[in-house]
Amino acid sequence: MKNENFDQLIDRKHNNSIKWDLYPEEVLPLWVADMDFAAPPPILEAMQKRIDHPVFGYEGPDAELLEAICNWVERRHHWKVSPDQVMLMTGVVSGMNWVANTFKEDGKDLLIQTPVYPPFFQVAKNTATGLIEAPLTQTDQGYQIDFDEFEKLASSGAGVFILCNPHNPVGRIYTRAELERLGEICLRYGITICADEIHCDLVYSGYQHISIASLSDELAANTITLMAASKTFNIPGLNFSFAIIPNEDNRNRMQKAAAGMTGHAEILANAAAKAAFTQCDDWLVDLLGYLEANRDYLMNFVLAEMPEIKIYQPQGTYLAWLDCRTLGLKPDPYQFFLSDAKVALNDGKTFGTPGEGFVRLNFGCPRATLQQALERMAAALH
Ligand SMILES: Cc1ncc(COP(=O)(O)O)c(C=O)c1O
Structure with a gap:
């Protein structure tokens, strides 16, 4: 299997998905920790x-x-x-x-x-x-x-x-x-x-x-x-x-x-x-390559376009923890990005202390989805 399969955009709307069906159609959901990729073929075959x-x-x-x-x-x-x-x-x-x-x-x-x-x-x-x-x-x-x-x-x-x-x-x-x-x-x-x-x-x-x-x-x-x-x-x-x-x-x-x-x-x-x-060992190798490239894309994008957001490079998981405190977004970063960027992230407050002023972003998605979400977020900030 080649990496480009992870680029495939699979429509998950109206499928009773917690991630995709909670918010209105125009919102891009990068919250709940599941990925927007098809399961490995050997699993589907089994x-x-x-x-x-x-x-x-x-x-x-x-x-x-x-x-x-x-x-x-x-x-x-x-x-x-x-x-x-x-x-x-x-x-x-x-x-x-x-x-x-x-x-x-x-x-x-x-x-x-x-x-x-x-x-x-x-x-x-x-x-x-x-x-x-x-x-x-x-x-x-x-x-x-x-x-x-x-x-x-x-x-x-x-x-x-x-x-x-x-x-x-x-x-x-x-x-x-x-x-x-x-x-x-x-x-x-x-x-x-x-x-x-x-x-x-x-x-x-x-x-x-x-x-x-x-x-x-x-x-x-x-x-x-x-x-x-x-x-x-x-x-x-x-x-x-x-x-x-x-x-x-x-x-x-x-x-x-x-x-x-x-x-x-x-x-x-x-x-x-x-x-x-x-x-599925080989599939996992490909997945990790794709996720790591997503992670690097995210890190570079934030550094170049939203440098006020502090972010440490995730060592594992497809989740990133964004410190938006210096931006002073009102009423909080989660609400701000939802209403002004139409991007759904997880509200940092729900993760306990220190979580106020943070959001969690799920980059387990095709690069195009990640890119679109980040561009919307950057545009909302500037
Ligand atoms: C750290 C951690 N534990 C558990 C879970 C959920 O596990 P399960 O769906 O098997 O209950 C998640 C899902 O995001 C998680 O991130």
Whole structure:
């Protein structure tokens, strides 16, 4: 497959798409984190093949699928896990709520690093847990973890820490040294780690995703890692995700906590995931090349045409976090770009502190769409 396929403009309007159907026709949506690209051909073929069999009865566990997941995690992330450690789930957000519910402790709070993907805040509400927000620090080198502050907050009564790596919205891929320090702190204070690594396959040149659980046996035993096929292969509507839980006791606790509340295998999602993890390596290479070029186009455009907006180069994800504070846009950048540029972004305020005066832009779209959106934004500013 060649890169130019990602240039294809696929009409997603009037298809019940959250991204494309919320705003009026004239608005270009660069918000919700799905991409405007077709799913890889092997996934479509695998689903078609399954549909060609007309009976959709109950399916049992699929050993080949679990094997494919383990091979993928080892091939791409150099982490050896076994099929018995993998639990299939129908979503990373529901997975993190499940983890938080299972491992919450009386009097202990949920720890997160802000700004962060909005459903993280909801987990505390859903599980009736207090919330501790450890803000990332904006420096000249990009977003960094203030470890003194993190440790102070972690030691003040955190029970579960939800790590977001790669980080949505700031696009950081945490280094081994950073993950080791985070891990040490969590082990020291007995904090269970829920690692949301849904964006782990979307990493650009010069960076390597590392799963925090892969760093040591202690961390593996203390961490529930959540991954998915959804972001990587642009199939989030199929709701295929999984947890890696190396510790048997933790696995049993998770299963017990959800006894009777999870269903049977999802036939089409499983067919799609098996094709994704066995036949789509080349497609992913092409996708990453296209996204990286989009990222560079975005960075260059902002620098040349909207230099008042501060933006750090995303190391991974197809999301960019735009600091518009010096522009003083009224009533806020999200509303401004929606009304004056007809471009829908995510409102930074919904990502917590510091988020006021920021917007998140999704560049997982054909270059022409990105270019049009950026030109509209620049024209609205000048
Ligand atoms: C960090 C992060 N976690 C989870 C999700 C959603 O996962 P799911 O659709 O599997 O619930 C997203 C989607 O944007 C995300 O960015």
